[in-house]
Amino acid sequence: MLSTEQLINDCVLFQSVTPDEMEELLSTSESEEFSEGTRILDEGNSTRYLWIIQSGSCEVRKKLSNGNEQALVELGPLSIFGEMSFFKPAPHSASVVALTDVETVRIPGRDFDQMLKNGAQGAQKVVFNTVRIMSDRLRMMDEWTADMVESCGSRSKNAEWHDFRSKLYSEWQF
Incomplete structure (x- = not known):
C-alpha cells in the first residue's frame, strides 16, 4: 500500500496538495481490496466515488453493440477512475475489472461535495487536477x-x- 507521502508526490490527482490537505481528503476515504477478475465498476450502474489504485492493475472495458466488451486501457498504481460519474452523477460509461489483486482508496462523492462547500483547498486542487x-x-x-x-x-x-x-x-449542451 502506498504511503500518504507517495500519493502526494507521485499521483497527479494530488499535485500541489499539502500534507494537511491530504489528511483532510483521506479522512473520509475508504480502502478496499479486490481479487483478480472482480468487476469494480459496471457500465450503466451508478456510484459516486473517485477511485485511486494503490497497488495492482485494472482494465477499463466498454460494451459493444454485439454484447462483447472492448478493453480501452489498463490502469496501474496511482491511476484514477470513476471521475466522470463522480463529478457529474450519471451511470458509469465503462466497466473496470481487476486484472490482478488490487488495493484502492476511494473518496465518497457526498463527503467530497461537503469539503468543496466548506471551501477545502485540497478538494479544490483535486478538482483542478482532475480537469487536467x-x-x-x-x-x-x-x-x-x-x-x-x-x-x-x-x-x-x-x-x-x-x-x-x-x-x-x-x-x-452539457
Missing part, C-alpha cells in the same frame, strides 16, 4: 480518433468526424 487529467485523456482521444478517420480514407467518414467535432465543441 481529463483534458489529457480527451486530447489523446482526439488524436486517436483523427488518426482512425484519416486511415479510413473515406471522404464521408472524414466529413462525419468534422461534423461530430463541430457539434461537440459548439452545439451540445
Whole structure:
C-alpha cells in the first residue's frame, strides 16, 4: 500500500496538495481490496466515488453493440477512475475489472461535495487536477480518433468526424 507521502508526490490527482490537505481528503476515504477478475465498476450502474489504485492493475472495458466488451486501457498504481460519474452523477460509461489483486482508496462523492462547500483547498486542487487529467485523456482521444478517420480514407467518414467535432465543441449542451 502506498504511503500518504507517495500519493502526494507521485499521483497527479494530488499535485500541489499539502500534507494537511491530504489528511483532510483521506479522512473520509475508504480502502478496499479486490481479487483478480472482480468487476469494480459496471457500465450503466451508478456510484459516486473517485477511485485511486494503490497497488495492482485494472482494465477499463466498454460494451459493444454485439454484447462483447472492448478493453480501452489498463490502469496501474496511482491511476484514477470513476471521475466522470463522480463529478457529474450519471451511470458509469465503462466497466473496470481487476486484472490482478488490487488495493484502492476511494473518496465518497457526498463527503467530497461537503469539503468543496466548506471551501477545502485540497478538494479544490483535486478538482483542478482532475480537469487536467481529463483534458489529457480527451486530447489523446482526439488524436486517436483523427488518426482512425484519416486511415479510413473515406471522404464521408472524414466529413462525419468534422461534423461530430463541430457539434461537440459548439452545439451540445452539457
